[in-house]
Amino acid sequence: MTLPYAEVIGDPIAQSKSPLIHGFWLEKLDLAGEYRKTLVTSDGLAEFFARRREDPDWRGCNVTAPHKQAVLPFVDDRGGVGDSIGAMNTIIREPDGTLIGTNTDAAGFFGPIADLDLVDQKVVVIGAGGAARAVLFALSRCAVGPVTIMNRSPMPAAALLAKFGLKGNVVGLDAPLPAASLIVNASTLGMVGAPAFEPDLSAQRSDCIVYDIVYSPLQTGLLAAAEERGLETIDGLEMLVGQAAVAFELFFDAEPPRQYDDELRELLLRWS
Structure with missing residues (x-):
């Protein structure tokens, strides 16, 4: 049995703390799911989304530098994010394979x-x-x-x-x-x-x-x-955790347990 999963993509990606944040919340809520980080180059974006679109276990991804504008052509923009902000940091896969882009950074x-x-x-x-x-x-x-x-x-x-x-x-x-x-x-x-x-x-x-x-x-x-x-x-953890909280609910249909923010911050600091 495979687990539903989401991930963060970028180039570079080794520095990302997003898997720690989402993994922490999944564990606190005892939810079945995974959150990964994946290196995707600019040249590899089209292939990446083509593969993920066909994967029913994939809930979506966060997007970090340098792809926040480059992902716009690969997704539907139902909220007009391309016109209003001009960049996306969160992609959600619907059950029929449609990819919806939004922005939780703001x-x-x-x-x-x-x-x-x-x-x-x-x-x-x-x-x-x-x-x-x-x-x-x-x-x-x-x-x-x-x-x-x-x-x-x-x-x-x-x-x-x-x-x-x-x-x-x-x-x-x-x-x-x-x-x-x-x-x-x-x-x-x-x-x-x-x-x-x-x-x-x-x-x-x-x-x-x-x-x-x-x-x-x-x-x-x-x-x-x-x-x-x-x-x-x-510091950067404030925005990182804030945008992740919005994305987590979109990916896993559950509100993140923000009452544990102090514990989460201590975890992130240990991995700094």
């Missing part, structure tokens, strides 16, 4: 800052990829003030400001970090195997919040610099 990102009053506040976002799209989508719903996007290429970043109706500007990654109420690293900078990102935070006020979605390592150079200055920080 909800996962927003959870830790839901109680903040960000209306008209200055925000800095680093990156303009799939994760940044979810971040900017969420911020656009908060009526934030001017947004500065820091990115290697100015054109994609400027296009995102226009797409989400945000006022602001675009600067290069080597530009001084402007003062802001919220700084979000929505790129892979600082991740294991990626270039470091340790900007000068001297221009930031004492009430600035620094949010890094990178979770491997958990203590990034950006967060270390923020803590050295006494700034409030939000």
